[in-house]
Amino acid sequence: MSKKSAPKKTSATKTPAKKTATQKTTVKKGTAAAGIKKSKLSTPNPPYFYFGGGKADGHAGMKDVLGGKGAGLAEMSKVGVPVPPGFTITTEVCTLFYENGMKIPDDIDNELSKAMGHIEKITGKKFGDPANPLLVSVRSGAKFSMPGMMDTVLNLGLNKETLEGFAKLSGDERFACDSYRRFVQMFGNVVLGIDKETFEEVIEAKKQARKIKHDSSLQVEDLNDIIKKYKHIIKKKTGEDFPDDPYQQLRMSRDAVFRSWNNPRAISYRKLNNIPGNLGTAVNVQAMVFGNMGNNSGTGVGFTRNPATGEKEFYGEYLLNAQGEDVVAGIRTPQPIKDLKNDMPVVFDQLRKITSQLEKHYRDVQDFEFTVENGKLYMLQTRTGKRTVQAALKIAVDMVKEKLITKEEALMRIEPSALDQLLHPRLDPAAKYEVIAKGLPASPGAASGVVYFTSEEAVEAATAGKGKKVILVRQETNPDDIEGMHASVGILTSRGGMTSHAAVVARGMGKCCVAGCEAARVRVDKKQLQIGKLIIKEGEVITLNGSTGEVIIGDVATIEPELSGEFAALMEWADEIRHLRVRTNADTPHDAIQARKYGAEGIGLCRTEHMFFSEERLPIVQEMILADSPEERMNALDKLLPFQKEDFKGIFEAMDGLPVTIRTLDPPLHEFLPEKGEIEKRIKELDKADEEYDEKLNRLKKTLLRIEELKEVNPMLGHRGCRLGVVYPEITEMQARAIIEAACEVNKAGKKAIPEIMIPLVGHVNELRNQREVVERIVNETKAKYNARKLTYSIGTMIEIPRAALTANEIATEAEFFSFGTNDLTQMSMGFSRDDAGKFLRYYVDKGILPKDPFISLDQEGVGQLVQMGTDRGRATKPDLKVGICGEHGGDPDSIAFCHKVGLNYVSCSPFRVPIARLAAAQATIMEKQKTSERDK
Numbered sequence: 001m002s003k004k005s006a007p008k009k010t011s012a013t014k015t016p017a018k019k020t021a022t023q024k025t026t027v028k029k030g031t032a033a034a035g036i037k038k039s040k041l042s043t044p045n046p047p048y049f050y051f052g053g054g055k056a057d058g059h060a061g062m063k064d065v066l067g068g069k070g071a072g073l074a075e076m077s078k079v080g081v082p083v084p085p086g087f088t089i090t091t092e093v094c095t096l097f098y099e100n101g102m103k104i105p106d107d108i109d110n111e112l113s114k115a116m117g118h119i120e121k122i123t124g125k126k127f128g129d130p131a132n133p134l135l136v137s138v139r140s141g142a143k144f145s146m147p148g149m150m151d152t153v154l155n156l157g158l159n160k161e162t163l164e165g166f167a168k169l170s171g172d173e174r175f176a177c178d179s180y181r182r183f184v185q186m187f188g189n190v191v192l193g194i195d196k197e198t199f200e201e202v203i204e205a206k207k208q209a210r211k212i213k214h215d216s217s218l219q220v221e222d223l224n225d226i227i228k229k230y231k232h233i234i235k236k237k238t239g240e241d242f243p244d245d246p247y248q249q250l251r252m253s254r255d256a257v258f259r260s261w262n263n264p265r266a267i268s269y270r271k272l273n274n275i276p277g278n279l280g281t282a283v284n285v286q287a288m289v290f291g292n293m294g295n296n297s298g299t300g301v302g303f304t305r306n307p308a309t310g311e312k313e314f315y316g317e318y319l320l321n322a323q324g325e326d327v328v329a330g331i332r333t334p335q336p337i338k339d340l341k342n343d344m345p346v347v348f349d350q351l352r353k354i355t356s357q358l359e360k361h362y363r364d365v366q367d368f369e370f371t372v373e374n375g376k377l378y379m380l381q382t383r384t385g386k387r388t389v390q391a392a393l394k395i396a397v398d399m400v401k402e403k404l405i406t407k408e409e410a411l412m413r414i415e416p417s418a419l420d421q422l423l424h425p426r427l428d429p430a431a432k433y434e435v436i437a438k439g440l441p442a443s444p445g446a447a448s449g450v451v452y453f454t455s456e457e458a459v460e461a462a463t464a465g466k467g468k469k470v471i472l473v474r475q476e477t478n479p480d481d482i483e484g485m486h487a488s489v490g491i492l493t494s495r496g497g498m499t500s501h502a503a504v505v506a507r508g509m510g511k512c513c514v515a516g517c518e519a520a521r522v523r524v525d526k527k528q529l530q531i532g533k534l535i536i537k538e539g540e541v542i543t544l545n546g547s548t549g550e551v552i553i554g555d556v557a558t559i560e561p562e563l564s565g566e567f568a569a570l571m572e573w574a575d576e577i578r579h580l581r582v583r584t585n586a587d588t589p590h591d592a593i594q595a596r597k598y599g600a601e602g603i604g605l606c607r608t609e610h611m612f613f614s615e616e617r618l619p620i621v622q623e624m625i626l627a628d629s630p631e632e633r634m635n636a637l638d639k640l641l642p643f644q645k646e647d648f649k650g651i652f653e654a655m656d657g658l659p660v661t662i663r664t665l666d667p668p669l670h671e672f673l674p675e676k677g678e679i680e681k682r683i684k685e686l687d688k689a690d691e692e693y694d695e696k697l698n699r700l701k702k703t704l705l706r707i708e709e710l711k712e713v714n715p716m717l718g719h720r721g722c723r724l725g726v727v728y729p730e731i732t733e734m735q736a737r738a739i740i741e742a743a744c745e746v747n748k749a750g751k752k753a754i755p756e757i758m759i760p761l762v763g764h765v766n767e768l769r770n771q772r773e774v775v776e777r778i779v780n781e782t783k784a785k786y787n788a789r790k791l792t793y794s795i796g797t798m799i800e801i802p803r804a805a806l807t808a809n810e811i812a813t814e815a816e817f818f819s820f821g822t823n824d825l826t827q828m829s830m831g832f833s834r835d836d837a838g839k840f841l842r843y844y845v846d847k848g849i850l851p852k853d854p855f856i857s858l859d860q861e862g863v864g865q866l867v868q869m870g871t872d873r874g875r876a877t878k879p880d881l882k883v884g885i886c887g888e889h890g891g892d893p894d895s896i897a898f899c900h901k902v903g904l905n906y907v908s909c910s911p912f913r914v915p916i917a918r919l920a921a922a923q924a925t926i927m928e929k930q931k932t933s934e935r936d937k
């Protein structure tokens with residue numbers, strides 16, 4: 001085994017290849033580039049690493065250099081697993097290939113025959129020897145497996161001369177010819193880039209001419225004729241003869257692997273998955289073993305545990321007398337792996353032993369490939385098995401019980417956002433159904449129901465004794481539809497994107513939603529939905545799959561979500577470890593109860609305005625807005641008070657003993673008034689004969705006037721948030737009274753309410769001081785009225801205006817808590833209106849101008865500084881200041897890790913994201929611990 005063939009180190013190896021333009025868009029490029037640099041400096045770089053014969057130069061920890069496949073082969077060989085011998089050409093050679101003008105440097109290329117010598121020595125065969133030919137496979141293998149990389153080339157080394165020897169050795173001329181036929185076809189397709197179909201057509205034509213059905217019926221002369229035609233096609237398409245020299249075949253295949261690193265599919269996959277473009281791929285060259293040498297041979301694939309359910313069972317399939325691609329291509333139906341016990345009992349036992357040894361060694365489920373050649377077992381590949389979320393949970397928890405991994409490792413093995421799939425109803429996988437259209441998968445989950453086209457009709461059908469399951473179908477939704485959405489089990493819109501009103505609200509409510517389904521024509525006037533020629537009328541049943549965007553005709557059975565035994569166990573471990581508390585954003589007792597089931601430790605944001613939109617309340621809210629005098633306004637507010645109080649009581653009862661943060665009125669008032677055109681229409685429709693005509697007309701005219709008055713150029717920066725309470729203190733008074741009365745009454749009834757009153761949109765300490773005085777006055781009055789001296793409550797503010805973060809030391813003098821409203825903070829820091837940014841944000845992310853949508857994942861470098869500063873300055877004034885976050889970011893794992901780092905007390909997210917946040921918070925703690933212990937080493 002020669003290792004001294006290291007090439008001269010060129011300084012160019014330290015810079016990434018020019019062609020790898022995608023790295024600019026990836027987040028981790030800095031660390032990855034640094035990693036490559038480091039290994040260049042600290043380790044010798046032989047271009048070839050050997051494995052097989054029970055030994056290996058490399059090991060599993062060398063994925064950067066050997067790729068996943070190469071590192072796996074090295075590790076297997078090292079622990080004594082029988083693998084066909086071979087070598088790996090490193091990813092560093094790939095980098096050199098690109099820097100050297102798409103060519104391997106000569107000194108490395110010259111070592112190729114020495115590398116082949118390693119395989120020749122172990123197998124006793126010789127590459128290109130007509131009497132005893134060695135055949136090899138060539139495979140790509142990057143650090144991360146990705147689609148689009150070069151397919152495998154098998155049987156490399158065959159030509160006219162070696163074919164004869166191979167036929168003699170195998171004792172089967174037909175098999176030898178077919179192996180050659182496969183090789184020429186794969187080489188032509190994979191290395192030379194000629195369409196697969198071109199070759200398939202030749203076979204088909206031959207089969208038709210010979211009137212046979214299966215490839216296996218083709219005879220030697222047929223195969224020879226096919227090979228001749230293949231070579232003719234290759235000459236015609238490339239202008240070159242098919243290479244006979246085995247070394248030329250090998251070099252061309254190797255270079256094709258390196259070239260495939262930068263094919264468009266691989267590039268786009270890397271982009272989507274944040275894989276740096278400068279990693280490069282390795283090439284694995286390995287002796288061929290044949291699973292098609294008769295019934296004492298075979299090939300198969302498997303998992304050490306069931307990848308769908310996580311059950312601890314040997315899982316997989318195999319084919320006797322076949323090559324690997326026969327299993328994958330599905331030409332023949334493979335047998336379940338347990339049958340191998342009958343076909344080859346010795347091999348079966350050996351395989352079980354080796355694979356469970358591999359699972360123990362890697363401490364994770366293995367996905368393996370094997371081949372049996374004349375009764376001898378070879379492991380071709382083993383890697384960490386991909387699995388469903390359900391399986392991942394079960395496997396992680398089982399492995400802790402089996403003492404294979406620690407609780408912390410189990411927690412790190414689950415992708416927090418993947419839990420989303422388990423927290424919504426799913427379509428029964430056994431059900432059959434017909435998809436009639438596809439939109440955007442805007443909010444996960446699945447539901448069947450009868451369609452209704454207006455919010456009012458949806459509410460009516462869902463309630464009032466009818467109790468139907470309703471799917472609300474709209475062109476798009478707006479705040480008026482909240483009640484209809486609440487009453488429905490799913491929402492379908494024909495317009496709008498992933499951040500449309502329907503999508504955002506549905507996600508918050510945990511309802512499934514298919515948005516932007518352009519094929520759907522929604523006719524509210526005709527009460528029908530048209531998709532192509534299909535017409536679905538009000539009251540007819542459809543099913544939505546919000547996880548895929550599918551719209552399905554009729555009813556489909558669904559499976560309800562549950563925190564299964566494993567899920568609950570994992571959550572418990574997360575709770576033991578995490579420091580961050582997890583609260584929920586909830587506006588109704590229903591949501592509060594749901595969130596508590598999922599482990600919420602309080603409410604971080606209760607939006608009072610959502611309570612104003614119901615049929616009986618909206619007119620009172622409008623009356624308040626239209627009021628000419630404070631008295632009139634008070635009058636309307638008095639009517640609203642009992643409603644609000646009832647809402648708060650319900651929420652306090654649901655959250656018994658846990659803190660509830662209630663935000664005072666936030667949106668601009670015009671949101672509660674109808675559209676101008678609507679009023680004008682109503683004026684036109686007034687009946688002059690009506691006795692109350694004058695009165696009605698005056699009222700409508702007044703509304704019109706008020707709409708005009710409330711009209712703002714930029715409502716987002718207009719009269720909203722605490723600015724409403726400053727100008728109309730009676731609104732804050734009513735809300736404070738409703739909150740404290742509700743708390744007093746709930747406490748009297750034996751439960752414990754812990755209200756936290758939150759003033760929104762504060763930018764100057766005086767705004768908060770002003771509102772605090774109002775709230776405190778009402779609290780004291782109410783406490784006296786209920787004789788509730790011991791009531792615990794606190795007053796705080798949202799930090800959502802940059803100035804508030806900058807002056808947090810002053811603001812903290814008037815606040816017991818801060819809650820970062822990172823939606824508004826992002827809007828105002830970046831100058832992006834969330835409602836308008838959809839037009840260009842996707843472009844920004846596609847082009848890599850922004851790494852991520854800042855409304856989904858917190859912009860840590862920019863907006864994050866304000867969060868850090870606000871926290872630090874606030875606590876400088878008040879060391880025990882409670883600090884949380886309640887924007888959409890509170891449910892995003894990366895943002896949660898940031899909140900942990902900054903030292904927040906809690907995150908708050910929608911009910912269905914609570915388990916995700918619990919896990920993400922635990923992972924943040926574990927990662928911090930790992931970093932600290934690395935530093936201490």
Ligand SMILES: [Mg+2]
Nearest residue numbers: 760800821824
């Ligand atoms: Mg806000």
